[in-house]
Amino acid sequence: MNLIQNQILELLKKNARYSNGDxxxxLNVSESVVETEIQGLIEHGIIRQFTTIINDNNIDDYPIRALVELSIRPEKGTGYDAIAQRIFSYDNVVSHYLVSGKYDFLLVVEGSDHKDIAHFVFDKLATIENVKSTTTHFIFKSYxxxxxxxxxxxxxxxxxxxx
Amino acid sequence: MTFLSDRVNRIPPSGIRVFFDLVLSSKGIISLGVGEPDFLTPWNIRDEAIYRVEKGFTTYTSNKGLEELRGAISHYLKQQFSIAYDKHEILITSGVSEAVDLVFRSFINPNDEIILPEPSYVCYRPLIDLCDGKAVPLDTSLTDFIPRASDIEALVTKNTKAILLSYPNNPTGQSIPPSEVSKIADIAVKHNLLIITDEIYADLSFDSFQSIASIPNMKNHIIYLNGFSKAHSMTGWRIGYVCANEEYIEAMNKIHQYSALCAPTLSQYAAVEACQNSSDEVQKMRQSYLERARYFTKMMNDVGLTTIMPSGGLYCFTSIQSLSMSSLSFAEKLLKEYQVAVVPGNVFGESGEGYFRACIATDFNELKIAAKKIQEFVTEHD
Structure with a gap:
């Protein structure tokens, strides 16, 4: 990535609503350069989405979230990736990481209520053959x-x- | 009969006070009149102070300041600006304001002249007056706010004691190019003058910055001032410092030990952390100021209000000469009609008339609204 691309990314990370003109x-470059660079970043898959950060602490009836740790038995040949795909393909898995430490996958799972998430973990995740164990942490508050x-x-x- | 001293009575009342009071009492305005960063002090610095409070570091320090802090500053200046001062050549003060006062009281005899390029920050003139010195202004508005060595030299008389430089400058944002810095140093040596250089915005330079204090063999001619308020977003902590040869430092310490005793202890510990572990934070803030300064400069120039891109700091200095109204009446109209506050340029000396200062350390969305309102104002009053 070049310097301008880096600076554009830093600005958009702070505020995705900055106009190309802003x-x-x-950055003291023309608007067309900004447009081209942003388009390039999208095409190269570096910018994946323009989204919004929401404070859901005080919103009633908003989906709740849990962190789910999964211990995985990887498969010969495809390692973790094939199993990951079976998991992240669910819409209610909003983030999915492969991590070092005591467990392998860390998920952020969304659901309409506690039961909804519990059901998803027991019924969909724990039943996958390569999933050795699960630990679920419901998020009480986001700081x-x-x-x-x-x-x-x-x-x-x-x-x-x-x- | 008044109990007040003649000395304090000599300080003229601020003509701008009424306007400032109006701004302070106005609700729902966007203020570009602010004189400080819009970032909080980085957390590691605040956390260091909390730790020191918990552990009870609440006594006086030595008059000159914590040895640890003076050592950290010595290292910092060397790294950042190639300026070499040993820790015994550094005195910690309660903000640079105290340092400025100390310098004047230590070096000015009655009738000594101090050459003061203007526009400039507002404290120098009254503090020089209090020492019975004479500020000799140099109008830099015709040279893009950069004082030229030849113009400085033309003001030198047998009474000239010092040249005061404050670059990157509040309010203009301009710095002196290195070639001119060398020439000014030569003049100081040639006429045996002191150079007092207040570089509080140097760490917020957008381009590389050359301090006059980095020129070798100048130590007997230089008094170097800096502090943590601006670059480290530490305005309320009140930590500044003055660097000079040991003889000068000891002289200033004679006053400082009686008038201030020492700078705030907790703030000094926080400043050690600022020196040692804040370069990434400062870089982020600097980049953010640069982006906003570019934005505002472009918005003003687009509508015919000439603004030279600042080379550092928190301010843009914009010409309103195309509008044929005074700085003050522009600022008053802008406040009343568009609810945007700026500082009239004449606050910073006569040569600031015809300009206003805008603090770009303002939330971008607000800065954008304010810039658009100024554009509308120009369209309406053109």
């Missing part, structure tokens, strides 16, 4: 997502005018 002014605090900490406000 980015062009901030920070993708570098963004869910609740703005109180801080002193700046003087509105000062030389």
């Amino acid at each position: 980015i062009s002014n901030m 920070k997502e993708h570098g963004v605090l869910m609740e703005e900490a109180a801080s002193s406000s700046r003087l509105a005018i000062l030389p």
